[in-house]
Amino acid sequence: MGFKDLHLFNHALLxxxxWRLLTVPNxxxxxxxxxxxxxxGNLIDAFTRDASPCWRGIEHGLELLKKGTIWRIGNGQSVNIWRDNWIPTGNLxxxxxxxxxxxxxxxxLIARDIHAWNEECIRSICIPPDAEEIxxxxxxxxxxxxxxxxxFETSGRFSVRSAYRLALQNHCNELSKGQISNSPDGGRPPLGTNLEFQSSVKGARFCLKLATDSLAVQQNRARRLPNQLPTCxxxxxxxxxxxxxxxxxxxxxxxxxxMKDHWEVRAKLLLLWCRAWHHRNNIIFNHGNCPVSASITVLTGAISAPTPALEPDRLLKGKESADIPKPPSDCARSAPRPCWSRPKPGWLKLNVDASFISSSGQGAWGAIIRNHEGQPVGSAWAGGIKAPNAETMESIAVREGIRSMRQLLCRPVIIECDCQHLIKELTCTSPSRAAIFPLLADIAELLKGLPDYELLKIPRLANMAAHDLAAFARIGVSSGLRTGSVPESLRLDPVEPCNEFCCN
Incomplete structure (x- = not known):
């Protein structure tokens, strides 16, 4: 089943x-x-000295549950600033x-009149990293x-798998000694922070095993195999x-x-440890003919080799870098854009997309309405928006796209977006617990005011006009609204040929 520690697995089951008592109180x-x-009070604050074995088991599971639960902020009246988990980074x-x-x-901390954070108040009581996350x-x-x-789940719903991983991580942290963190949120940087080391998947796996004490060293082998000695x-x-x-x-x-004669060893420990492990395996399992001089050549070559730069044309949608090989630039320019599919006669189609840069946390959105003949009914865009991730920015794009052009949506409309998780959460009948839950509530309220609507998830390449408009808002003009047209520099997707269904 993939579970290595049944005690921790039982902890996750409890x-x-x-979690069920917490989410199904009736x-x-x-x-x-x-x-x-x-x-x-509530279950999170429950404490009992004399209790039945059943309740003591639930209390044991509640200890783990408290470390992974987080509050999604609505009106903020149920959440304590200093005691509750509500910051989606570090120790929450x-x-x-x-x-x-x-x-x-x-x-x-919320300005009620404008439904936004009181930035001045937040920055006066919180350190800068926490203030930025809030x-x-x-x-x-x-x-x-x-x-x-x-x-620890994108959907916000509890799973035993993620709870087991959390329990295992806590267990490993308790076993580790002498480790500190300089990060304000208590988090630790990833193991592959060296630019030279990030491209090595094998090296990253080795460091993960070294940090969790799961390497196949003699001490671990002696615990499993009776004939093995723990001595080196x-x-x-x-x-x-x-x-x-x-x-x-x-x-x-x-x-x-x-290696001390060639570089500063303390700055390159990850590479040095990985090579030391290679020497160890070569001596024990191979012929042991790998000299130290050969490792010096390998390590100095790894440092001097240039880090491959990310080409601009490999940035997909302005959100994250894509590892999918791209065709040559001349082929990419000549490839035709997909045709825009027509809605049914009498219906409108609203295409919405977002552009997000994770390094700066800044995003923008764009929305275009077209009728069944492909003619633009209106367009809107805005930039300079802070968001924690691309999914949140996509949700903001849908909300603001509907709100800004609500006057033009006087007929049934098809709303198209290329974010699958967002469409799934909007069409789900059960209450959402995702991080975008406040935005989903706003979108659901806006949809009630439309005559009729459909929500569709489309491929990214079929939503390029809205994407170009979002990029236009992020790089050029920060915001705008037009009726019956789009910006002159924007190229709309070609309309699919008219068929018997759409013409009648």
């Missing part, structure tokens, strides 16, 4: 029972438990306070209650764990000493 079991163990809480403050609820959290334009969700087979001086294999063993020391 957390699932606590069930018979939840009402009985609440009446007996936490008649005042605010790090520290810059000054003493009497503010308690997240609702105190300002990226989307807020609804209506008064809706806060929603609790599971942080190369030097025989002490039991071989991960630290000994890459730092204390004689061959690892020789490599580290030899």
């Amino acid at each position: 957390a699932s029972q606590a 069930s018979l079991c939840a009402r009985v438990m609440k009446a007996k163990y936490f008649p005042v 809480k605010l790090s520290v306070s810059l000054s003493r403050s009497r503010l308690r609820g997240v609702s105190d 300002l990226k959290i989307p807020l609804p334009q209506s008064d809706i209650p806060d929603q609790i969700a599971w942080h 087979q190369i030097c025989g001086s002490e039991p071989e764990d991960g630290y000994h294999a890459v730092m204390n063993c004689t061959r690892a020391r020789a490599l580290r000493t030899a």
